[in-house]
């Protein structure tokens with residue numbers, strides 16, 4: 001089994017943190033997105049969409065999409081549970097995953113990919129050849145700040161995103177907000193619940209994976 005990975009890219013990091021929390025060690029193959037290795041024939045023969053992460057099982061099956069890869073490992077290694085323990089926590093984790101991806105990850109990627117010349121004609125990940133739209137960058141920053149504010153309010157009454165158990169929702173929010181900070185969208189100083197939660201999740205050994 002192999003994970004096609006890139007250190008420094010946020011979605012592959014979600015998988016690495018998830019695996020570290022589960023104590024799973026698998027072979028990792030680096031594919032450099034900044035150098036366009038994901039768009040070359042070697043990698044496209046594995047994942048024709050040209051995106052990372054991708055998991056290749058020993059029988060050759062290819063699984064892409066971060067959440068699908070992590071769900072595979074949740075089934076093969078159920079403990080510790082990272083997608084919830086019961087109907088309520090499973091549903092709430094799913095809800096947060098969708099909110100983080102649509103309201104924080106996508107707008108963060110919009111900021112980076114529509115403002116940086118490295119992504120000229122690559123404003124959508126993978127093989128799309130899509131030109132940049134600079135206005136999406138400004139809109140992206142506003143959307144991320146609105147999400148920060150919403151999450152800060154939620155964390156006033158919750159140790160982790162869903163109750164008292166660390167989950168895939170925390171992994172996804174941590175990797176996404178660290179990505180947003182790298183892109184230049186800092187967490188405002190007055191959002192203290194969010195800052196405390198970030199310190200807590202980033203101090204887990206898995207955060208370094």
Ligand SMILES: N[C@@H](CCC(=O)N[C@@H](CS)C(=O)NCC(=O)O)C(=O)O
Nearest residue numbers: 009010011051052053065066125126
């Ligand atoms: N929804 C996908 C998104 C995958 C994705 O966009 N990954 C980025 C890296 S974080 C990528 O492969 N970018 C390729 C590119 O920029 O061309 C997932 O969660 O796996």
